[in-house]
Amino acid sequence: MPAATSQQTGEGGGFFPNTRWSMVIATRDSTSDERGEALEELCRLYWKPVYLFVRQRGNSPEETEDLTQAFFYRVIEGDLLSSIQGPERGRLRSFLCVVLKRFLADDYHRRMALKRGGGQVFVDIDGPSVEGQIEDVRREVADPERAFDRQWALDLLDEARRRLKNDYQRADKEGLFEQFEPAISPQLGRISHAALAERLGISEGAVKVAVHRFRQRYRQCLLSALKDTLAEGEDPEEELRYLLSLFSRG
Known part of the structure; x- marks a missing residue:
């Protein structure tokens, strides 16, 4: 598969893939600094829906942070994306939700909880900023x-x-x-x-x-x-x- 193309954004002089889908592909295929930049941007854009989905499944704020970190850790490691063939997979929104559900079905909660505070943090999660929305979300969207x-x-x-x-x-x-x-x-x-x-x-x-x-x-x-x-x-x-x-x- 051809490498994801990139374009200069003008924000901080960095280079990012030119679509969200190619950003995901870059986290799997690239071995350059572009991979880290793509991953940072991917996490910045999508940690909130992931956090809310995990929280809605009955997890505590601390458990939710652990699982959100673990999910993106797995994305970073690449094994969650190993089956991706390209943007023809469909909507990125639907794809990430399916991958997240599969991740939650696995037994990663126990192992990632052990890493809390001692492992490398990949995602800048501001849980308290989202916690204020939780009750409103539960009332409006069950x-x-x-x-x-x-x-x-x-x-x-x-x-x-x-x-x-x-x-x-x-x-x-x-x-x-x-x-x-x-x-x-x-x-x-x-x-x-x-x-x-x-x-x-x-x-x-x-x-x-x-x-x-x-x-x-x-x-x-x-x-x-x-x-x-x-x-x-x-x-x-x-x-x-x-x-x-x-x-x-x-």
């Missing part, structure tokens, strides 16, 4: 797999916001991003076109056009982030509809 997908969706939304912010930073327009961010962040409240027009010194009509373009660019970033987790030929719009449906009260 099924661990659905909770996994829901957290996956939240992290993808945040990844798209980060990409959009990076675009504005590169254009030296970070201040403008901060002004428009409420348009894509429901938790920040509804954006006031009139107030924004007054702050920016432009017409309200111009603000509406600018906000519309901002939202369009955010959607592009979101679909791009989604496409990176899908097999070639899969529809990111379909995946987006499913992920957004996880927040429906109906």
